[in-house]
Amino acid sequence: MTTPLGRRLVTTVAIFGLMAVGAIVLAPLVGSTSISLGRAFDFHVPFADNTDAQIFFIARLPRTLAGALVGAMLASAGVVLQGLLRNPLATPFTLGVSAGAALGAMLAITFGWSFAWLGVPAAPAASFIGSMAAVGVVYALARARHRGISTNVLLLAGVTMNAFFSALILFVQYFANFAETYRILRWLMGDLDISSYEPLVTALPLAVVSLAVFAWLARPLNLLSLGPESAETHGLDVTRAQRAAFFSASLATGAAVSVGGPIGFIGIIIPHLVRLLVGSDHRIVLPASALFGAAFLIACDLVARTVMAPIELPVGVITALIGGPFFLWLLVRKR
Amino acid sequence: MTKDIAARSSGLAACRAEARRVRWREGVWLGAILLTVLVTFVCFVVFVLEPSARSSERPTRIVSLIPAVTEMLFAIGAGPQVVAVSSFDHFPPQVRRLPSVGALVDPDVERILSLRPDLVAIYGSQTDLRTQLGRARIPVYVYRHAGLADVPATIRELGARVGHADAAAALARGIETRLAAIRARNAGRPHPRTLIVMGREALSLRGIYASGGVGFIHDMVEAAGGTNVFADVKKEAVQATAELILSRRPDVIIELRADPLSPDMLKREMNVWSAWNSVPAVKNRHVHLIADDRTVVPGPRVAEGVEIIANRLDKAR
Numbered sequence: 001m002t003t004p005l006g007r008r009l010v011t012t013v014a015i016f017g018l019m020a021v022g023a024i025v026l027a028p029l030v031g032s033t034s035i036s037l038g039r040a041f042d043f044h045v046p047f048a049d050n051t052d053a054q055i056f057f058i059a060r061l062p063r064t065l066a067g068a069l070v071g072a073m074l075a076s077a078g079v080v081l082q083g084l085l086r087n088p089l090a091t092p093f094t095l096g097v098s099a100g101a102a103l104g105a106m107l108a109i110t111f112g113w114s115f116a117w118l119g120v121p122a123a124p125a126a127s128f129i130g131s132m133a134a135v136g137v138v139y140a141l142a143r144a145r146h147r148g149i150s151t152n153v154l155l156l157a158g159v160t161m162n163a164f165f166s167a168l169i170l171f172v173q174y175f176a177n178f179a180e181t182y183r184i185l186r187w188l189m190g191d192l193d194i195s196s197y198e199p200l201v202t203a204l205p206l207a208v209v210s211l212a213v214f215a216w217l218a219r220p221l222n223l224l225s226l227g228p229e230s231a232e233t234h235g236l237d238v239t240r241a242q243r244a245a246f247f248s249a250s251l252a253t254g255a256a257v258s259v260g261g262p263i264g265f266i267g268i269i270i271p272h273l274v275r276l277l278v279g280s281d282h283r284i285v286l287p288a289s290a291l292f293g294a295a296f297l298i299a300c301d302l303v304a305r306t307v308m309a310p311i312e313l314p315v316g317v318i319t320a321l322i323g324g325p326f327f328l329w330l331l332v333r334k335r
Numbered sequence: 336m337t338k339d340i341a342a343r344s345s346g347l348a349a350c351r352a353e354a355r356r357v358r359w360r361e362g363v364w365l366g367a368i369l370l371t372v373l374v375t376f377v378c379f380v381v382f383v384l385e386p387s388a389r390s391s392e393r394p395t396r397i398v399s400l401i402p403a404v405t406e407m408l409f410a411i412g413a414g415p416q417v418v419a420v421s422s423f424d425h426f427p428p429q430v431r432r433l434p435s436v437g438a439l440v441d442p443d444v445e446r447i448l449s450l451r452p453d454l455v456a457i458y459g460s461q462t463d464l465r466t467q468l469g470r471a472r473i474p475v476y477v478y479r480h481a482g483l484a485d486v487p488a489t490i491r492e493l494g495a496r497v498g499h500a501d502a503a504a505a506l507a508r509g510i511e512t513r514l515a516a517i518r519a520r521n522a523g524r525p526h527p528r529t530l531i532v533m534g535r536e537a538l539s540l541r542g543i544y545a546s547g548g549v550g551f552i553h554d555m556v557e558a559a560g561g562t563n564v565f566a567d568v569k570k571e572a573v574q575a576t577a578e579l580i581l582s583r584r585p586d587v588i589i590e591l592r593a594d595p596l597s598p599d600m601l602k603r604e605m606n607v608w609s610a611w612n613s614v615p616a617v618k619n620r621h622v623h624l625i626a627d628d629r630t631v632v633p634g635p636r637v638a639e640g641v642e643i644i645a646n647r648l649d650k651a652r
Contacts (some may be wrong), residue, residue: 051581058611122537198537
C-alpha cells in the first residue's frame with residue numbers, strides 16, 4: 001500500500017510544490033511599477049535609500065507570501081470541511097467563520113478600536129476573535145442535542161450564523177459614517193497588500209498548528225467519506241476526528257481571513273480541481289490543494305495588482321471572476 | 336307564456352327608464368357637490384397653503400443635511416433661520432442645540448416633515464428624499480460636492496436663496512482673496528510632491544486610500560502649493576498599494592482627518608510610517624497628520640484649511 005501511494009504522493013507534491021515555489025519566486029518580479037532587480041539586490045546601497053529594494057521587500061514579497069499562506073489555508077480548509085460535512089458545496093466560509101470575522105473587523109473599524117498593546121493592529125485581531133466566537137457558537141449548537149457532532153446541525157447552524165452576523169453587520173454599518181462604510185466594504189472584498197511581515201508572523205503559528213492537524217486528518221477523512229457508521233466500524237473515533245476537523249479548519253480559516261479578508265472561491269474551486277486531477281484520496285488531495293491554492297491565489301493577486309495599474313482590483317473579485325465560471329463549467333461537465 | 340314574458344319585460348323596461356332618470360338626476364347633484372369641494376380645495380391650496388410653501392424669498396425654517404452648507408448658513412448670518420442639521424454637524428457650536436435629522440444615507444424624512452421646513456438643503460444624490468419633499472411641496476436646495484472653486488460659488492448661490500446675498504458675496508470674496516494670496520505667496524517657490532492620505536487602517540499602513548486628481552481635497556493641496564502625486568489618477572479616491580506609494584516617492588505626506596486625536600495616538604500613528612523609510616517624506620520627517628475639520632469640510636473655513644496645509648508644506652520647501 002505504501003509504495004504506490006508514496007510514489008504518487010511524492011510526484012504530486014513535487015509537481016504542485018514546483019507550481020507554488022515558482023509562483024512565490026516569479027510573482028515578486030512583476031508589479032504595477034517597474035523596478036531594477038539589480039538595484040533591489042544591491043546590498044551596498046543602504047536599505048533606507050534603496051527604493052527598488054523597498055518595493056521588492058516591503059511591497060511585493062510580503063504580499064506574495066500572504067497570498068501563499070492565505071491560498072494554502074483556504075484551499076486545505078475547504079478540503080477538510082467538504083470531507084467533514086460530506087457536502088461538495090461546503091467552503092471555509094460555510095460555517096460562519098467569515099461572517100464572524102467580518103463582524104469583528106467591522107466593529108474594530110467602526111469604533112476605531114486599537115489593540116496597540118497586543119502588538120497587532122485592531123482589525124485583524126478583532127476579525128480573528130470574531131471568527132473564533134462564531135466557531136464557538138456553532139460548535140456549541142452542533143453539540144447541544146447530540147452526543148457527538150451532528151454535521152447536519154453544524155451545517156444549518158453555520159448557515160444561520162452567517163445570515164445572523166450579516167444582519168448585524170448591516171445594522172452596525174448603517175450607523176457607520178461614509179469613510180468607515182467604504183473601508184468595511186473594501187475589507188470584505190479581500191486584500192493581500194499587507195505591506196509588512198507582521199501579519200504573517202502573527203498568523204504563521206496558527207497555520208502551522210492547523211496544517212499539522214490536517215496531516216493527521218487525511219486518513220480519518222478518507223474513512224469518514226464512507227459515512228460515520230462505516231468509519232466507526234473501521235476503528236475511527238468519529239467524534240474526535242470530526243471535532244479535530246472542525247476546529248482545525250476553522251482555525252486555518254480564521255488565520256487566513258485575519259490576514260487577507262474573506263477571499264472567496266479559493267476554498268471551493270481548488271479542492272474540486274485537485275480532486276479532478278489526482279483522485280479523492282485525502283492523503284494526496286490535502287497537500288496538493290494547499291500547494292495549488294497558494295499558487296492560484298498568488299496568480300490571482302498578480303492579475304489584481306497589475307492589470308489596471310495604478311488602480312488595483314480587489315483580489316476577491318479576480319478569484320470570483322475566474323472561479324465562478326470555472327465552477328459552473330465543472331458542475332455542467334460532471335453530468 | 337311568451338306573451339307573459341313580453342308584458343313583464345315591457346313593464347321592466349319602463350321601470351328601468353324611470354330608474355335611469357333618477358340616477359341621472361342624483362348623478363348631477365353628486366357631480367356638482369364634488370366639483371364644489373374640489374374647487375374649494377384647489378382654492379385653499381393655491382391661496383392659503385401655497386404662499387407659505389413658496390416663500391422662497393427668505394426661508395425661515397431651513398433644514399441642512401450637509402455640514403458644509405450648515406457652516407455657510409451660519410457664516411452668512413442665516414444661522415437663526417436654521418431649525419435642524421445633519422447628524423454629522425459639529426460646527427459652529429450652536430448647531431449642537433439643534434435637532435439632527437440624519438444624513439446622506441439615512442435622512443429621517445418624518446422628522447424633517449414634522450419640522451415644517453420651508454427649505455431643505457440636500458445632496459444631489461438624494462433623489463428619493465428629493466421626490467418625497469417634492470410631494471410635500473417643500474422647496475429644496477440641491478448641493479453638489481465639487482472642487483475648491485465651487486465653494487465660493489455655492490456660498491453666493493446659497494446667500495441669494497436664503498436672503499443674505501450681500502453677506503454671502505462678501506464671505507465668498509474673502510475666501511477668494513485669501514486663496515489668491517496663498518497662491519501668490521507660493522508662485523515662485525517649489526511645489527513638493529505630496530501624498531494626501533484620506534484614510535487607512537488604524538495603526539498600520541494597510542488599506543490606504545489617497546486623494547486622486549479630482550475633488551476639493553486635491554484642489555486644496557494644490558492651492559496650498561503642493562503637487563499631488565496622484566494627480567494623474569482622475570478619481571476622487573485612489574486605493575494606494577504599498578508598491579504604488581513607494582514608487583511615487585512623495586516628498587511630503589499629509590494625512591487628513593476630521594476627528595481630533597489624542598497626542599499619544601497621534602505619535603503612534605505617525606510612527607507607523609517609519610517602516611517605509613525610503614520614501615523621501617518619511618526620511619526627511621515631512622509626514623504630517625492633520626486632525627482638523629477645517630481641512631476636510633468644503634465650507635467657509637476652507638481658506639483656513641488651505642493655510643494650515645500650506646504651513647506644513649512650507650517645511651519641505
